[in-house]
Each structure stands twice: as structure tokens, then as C-alpha cells.
Amino acid sequence: MKENEKISLLLRHADRDDIPQGSFGNEILLNEKGKQNAQCFGEQLLERKINRIFTSPVGRCVQTAEFITKGYRSSIEIIETNALGAPGLHIKDEKIAGEFLLQYGIDEMYKRFIQFENIPGIPNINELNNRITNFINENTTENGTTIFITHDMLIAFYHFSINKKVYKKDNWINYLTGLTFRNNELARN
Numbered sequence: 001m002k003e004n005e006k007i008s009l010l011l012r013h014a015d016r017d018d019i020p021q022g023s024f025g026n027e028i029l030l031n032e033k034g035k036q037n038a039q040c041f042g043e044q045l046l047e048r049k050i051n052r053i054f055t056s057p058v059g060r061c062v063q064t065a066e067f068i069t070k071g072y073r074s075s076i077e078i079i080e081t082n083a084l085g086a087p088g089l090h091i092k093d094e095k096i097a098g099e100f101l102l103q104y105g106i107d108e109m110y111k112r113f114i115q116f117e118n119i120p121g122i123p124n125i126n127e128l129n130n131r132i133t134n135f136i137n138e139n140t141t142e143n144g145t146t147i148f149i150t151h152d153m154l155i156a157f158y159h160f161s162i163n164k165k166v167y168k169k170d171n172w173i174n175y176l177t178g179l180t181f182r183n184n185e186l187a188r189n
Contacts, residue, residue: 007048007145008136011178012152013056013064014038022102026086030063034175038064041176042071049144052077056085061149064176068147084150089131090122090157097121106153110167114160122157129161136181155179 015034019025030038050072055065057080069076087094100120101109112119123131132154140146152173159165159179167173 004143006140006143006183008140008148008181009145009178010136010148010150010155010158010181011064012155012173012175013058013061013149014041014067015175016060024098024101026058029059030067034060035063035067037176038067039071042068042073045072045145050074050076051140051142051144051146052079053147053149054079054081054084054139055149056080056088056151057082058085058151061085061151064149065147083135084148085154088150088154089135090128090154092123092127093121095121110153110156113157114164114166125161128157132158132161140181150178 014030014037016028017031019028045068053065053068053076055061055078061084062078062080065078069078083089087097091097097120109119109122113122116125122128136148155173155178156167159167
């Protein structure tokens with residue numbers, strides 16, 4: 001990484017146990033493997049300048065940020081924001097989208113999104129892209145790496161909005177993976 005680049009890392013939180021059926025799972029925290037992996041991830045960043053970490057306020061995302069910081073062995077500002085989850089920029093109406101998710105599940109929601117179908121409580125593809133792109137660009141303001149910790153659904157929807165990348169069971173977004181952007185060059189629709 002060059003020191004004169006602005007890098008944005010949009011990451012899924014670290015490992016957690018399964019979310020119970022019929023639940024949003026906001027209460028599910030990192031398991032021991034997730035804590036260890038997040039700390040190791042932080043250790044891998046030692047040679048980089050980390051500006052700050054923005055995170056969903058959901059506990060497992062905040063824990064991920066804390067364990068990354070622990071592994072980085074230096075203080076990193078952690079900023080909790082609803083933009084990355086609870087509800088998130090990929091949700092327009094939390095109540096309506098939540099009811100749809102509980103009734104049909106994430107697989108059906110994602111299938112409809114990539115087929116350009118209207119999903120109750122979810123912004124259309126262009127609005128979603130603009131909302132997330134603007135948030136990342138507005139918060140990646142200095143050279144070095146800015147980390148954004150969120151959930152797989154936001155990353156899957158956003159990646160599709162950028163270049164029509166489709167995720168399936170065999171290539172779904174793993175823990176502590178996501179998207180990397182350089183110098184605020186994000187796709188805008």
C-alpha cells in the first residue's frame with residue numbers, strides 16, 4: 001500500500017454462531033474463533049496507517065472493531081453508526097424490510113434484489129448505490145486505510161449495485177472479507 005492512497009475496506013464482521021430462525025440475530029456476538037480471527041486481522045494491518053474504524057452498532061461488529069484494534073496494538077478511533085447496520089444504508093424502512101426478511105428470509109430478499117424487483121423497505125439499486133458510495137467517500141478523508149465493518153447483506157447488495165456481482169451459497173461473503181476501494185473511486189449509478 002502506498003502511503004499517499006486513501007483505502008476504504010468494507011468488511012463483514014468476524015465469525016459468529018448461527019442466527020436462530022425467525023430472528024434478526026442482533027444479539028449474537030462473536031464466537032471465540034471470531035475474536036481470534038479479528039485480532040489476527042488487526043495484526044496483519046501493523047504496517048498500514050489505519051485512520052479509524054466505522055462500525056455497525058450491532059455487538060458483533062463492535063467486537064470485531066475492538067479485536068482488530070487489539071491486534072493492531074495501537075489506538076484506533078471506533079465510530080458506531082447505524083449507516084452500517086441497525087438498520088443500515090441498504091434499508092429504507094426498517095419495520096417494513098424487517099417484516100419481509102422475517103417472512104421470506106435473506107435468500108429471497110437477495111434473489112429479488114438481483115432481479116431488480118421491488119422489495120418492501122429496501123431502496124432501489126441506484127439509490128442504494130448512491131447512499132453507500134456517498135457514505136464511504138465522505139468518511140474516507142485522509143491517506144491511509146479507513147475500515148467499515150458491517151453485515152453480509154449490505155456488502156452483497158452493494159457489490160451487486162456496483163458491478164452486478166452475484167453471490168451464491170458457494171461464494172457468499174466470508175467473515176472478515178468484503179470490498180476494497182482506492183482513492184474514493186467508487187462506482188456511481
